[in-house]
Amino acid sequence: MNVREAIWTQPMRGFQISVVIMCLVVCIIDGFEILVMAFIAPTLSKAWSLTQVQTGYLLSAGIFGMAAGSMLISPLADKIGRRRHTIICLALIVIGMSLSAMAQNLSWLLAARAFAGLFLGGIVASLNVLVAEYSSDRRRGTVMGIYGIGFPLGAALGGLISVALIGAYGWRGPLWFGASLTAVMFVVCLAMLPESVNYLIEKRPAGALDAYNKIGAKLGLAPASEMPPQSPYHARTTVGRGMFQGIMLKRTIFLWCGYAMLVSAFYFANSWTPKLISDATGQPMLGVRAGALVAAGGVLGALLFALLSVRVHPRLGTVFVMWGGTIAFILFANVFRSGPVTALSVAVLVGVFANGGIAAFYAISPPIYPTAIRGSAVGFMMAFGRGFSILAPIITGYILASGVTPPTTYMGFGVILIVAGFSILALHRSYRGANALDAMQEEWRAASEAKENTAAA
Numbered sequence: 001m002n003v004r005e006a007i008w009t010q011p012m013r014g015f016q017i018s019v020v021i022m023c024l025v026v027c028i029i030d031g032f033e034i035l036v037m038a039f040i041a042p043t044l045s046k047a048w049s050l051t052q053v054q055t056g057y058l059l060s061a062g063i064f065g066m067a068a069g070s071m072l073i074s075p076l077a078d079k080i081g082r083r084r085h086t087i088i089c090l091a092l093i094v095i096g097m098s099l100s101a102m103a104q105n106l107s108w109l110l111a112a113r114a115f116a117g118l119f120l121g122g123i124v125a126s127l128n129v130l131v132a133e134y135s136s137d138r139r140r141g142t143v144m145g146i147y148g149i150g151f152p153l154g155a156a157l158g159g160l161i162s163v164a165l166i167g168a169y170g171w172r173g174p175l176w177f178g179a180s181l182t183a184v185m186f187v188v189c190l191a192m193l194p195e196s197v198n199y200l201i202e203k204r205p206a207g208a209l210d211a212y213n214k215i216g217a218k219l220g221l222a223p224a225s226e227m228p229p230q231s232p233y234h235a236r237t238t239v240g241r242g243m244f245q246g247i248m249l250k251r252t253i254f255l256w257c258g259y260a261m262l263v264s265a266f267y268f269a270n271s272w273t274p275k276l277i278s279d280a281t282g283q284p285m286l287g288v289r290a291g292a293l294v295a296a297g298g299v300l301g302a303l304l305f306a307l308l309s310v311r312v313h314p315r316l317g318t319v320f321v322m323w324g325g326t327i328a329f330i331l332f333a334n335v336f337r338s339g340p341v342t343a344l345s346v347a348v349l350v351g352v353f354a355n356g357g358i359a360a361f362y363a364i365s366p367p368i369y370p371t372a373i374r375g376s377a378v379g380f381m382m383a384f385g386r387g388f389s390i391l392a393p394i395i396t397g398y399i400l401a402s403g404v405t406p407p408t409t410y411m412g413f414g415v416i417l418i419v420a421g422f423s424i425l426a427l428h429r430s431y432r433g434a435n436a437l438d439a440m441q442e443e444w445r446a447a448s449e450a451k452e453n454t455a456a457a
Contacts, residue, residue, distance in 0.1 A: 301356015
């Protein structure tokens with residue numbers, strides 16, 4: 001049995017779990033850093049006398065960088081490896097967060113947030129792929145659901161911590177805190193994060209066999225004298241063929257559309273809820289707490305998705321999460337001005353589905369595509385979705401400035417989630433009959449077994 005076979009078929013070992021934990025911790029920090037502007041926006045807006053439109057641009061700056069990073073930085077993982085890609089991104093995130101903390105004017109802060117966003121967006125695809133590839137076939141949906149807790153947990157904890165940091169150090173405090181945490185994980189990943197086994201097998205970089213055997217030793221396997229056979233699909237798989245030809249074109253369209261709609265609602269809810277609650281109540285810290293509760297709800301949403309994945313296919317679980325989000329957004333719209341206690345309580349429910357939906361897409365996207373293009377494919381999906389989500393905070397600023405009420409805006413995004421659910425339902429229906437990835441895995445296994453039998457003979 002080779003290393004890839006062991007990961008696919010055997011119960012998950014401590015080494016695999018440690019990889020998931022490292023990626024989870026980075027994702028937690030990522031979740032905080034992506035949404036940190038939403039937490040500091042109420043205080044920063046007062047300190048710099050920002051308008052609603054200027055605040056919208058500031059909230060979108062990091063998202064713009066993330067969209068560009070997903071398109072330009074994520075594909076590099078398929079060329080240089082998931083490990084090296086992750087480590088480089090962590091180093092550059094530290095620089096971006098530090099520059100943000102030192103900003104002296106709006107233009108400086110916009111540029112610094114966009115720079116940090118490049119690598120915050122670029123790193124996600126590598127993390128997703130590593131977690132998916134180090135999970136067993138049987139537990140992948142559940143593991144990805146648990147891993148998906150990282151993003152909302154980071155935002156939730158970040159929101160709570162930001163209250164104390166802003167009180168003690170002003171709006172710069174949370175930014176310096178994020179930079180410090182990222183620096184710590186840079187050191188940890190440099191020392192401990194392994195390379196993707198699939199990358200080693202399919203790409204065969206220098207030292208691949210040695211790295212492969214080190215991973216195998218941690219799984220209790222004997223050293224191999226040569227690498228397992230490459231996938232018969234590897235040599236002829238390109239991004240164009242793997243994403244846009246035949247049935248894959250239809251699946252890519254359904255996946256991208258669903259993700260774009262989900263992240264638009266996600267960034268609206270996470271970026272604007274703290275500001276809107278602050279404006280409605282006149283209490284900036286209450287807005288920060290509302291944002292933290294939206295993020296905290298995402299932890300419950302990721303757990304909900306993990307539980308659903310035990311009972312139903314992860315794609316169907318994603319559909320349920322999307323439609324649950326519609327109900328939550330409409331409910332929040334109707335209780336928005338009902339008082340702080342009611343609004344904060346329902347804010348948790350918004351987070352359950354908006355933030356939990358991110359965990360769902362993290363789980364269902366990597367297995368759709370073959371290894372050779374997986375990092376690029378997931379990155380392009382995120383870039384497409386974030387391209388739309390860049391506009392969500394900005395357009396919301398203009399919508400609110402035109403006189404549209406916050407409750408009406410929430411209801412509009414709730415309707416968007418209905419369409420997102422139907423997109424993923426259509427994606428799931430495209431798998432009626434043979435599952436393409438399962439067929440590829442069976443062929444890989446057959447080729448591997450044939451080579452091992454020939455060697456034994």
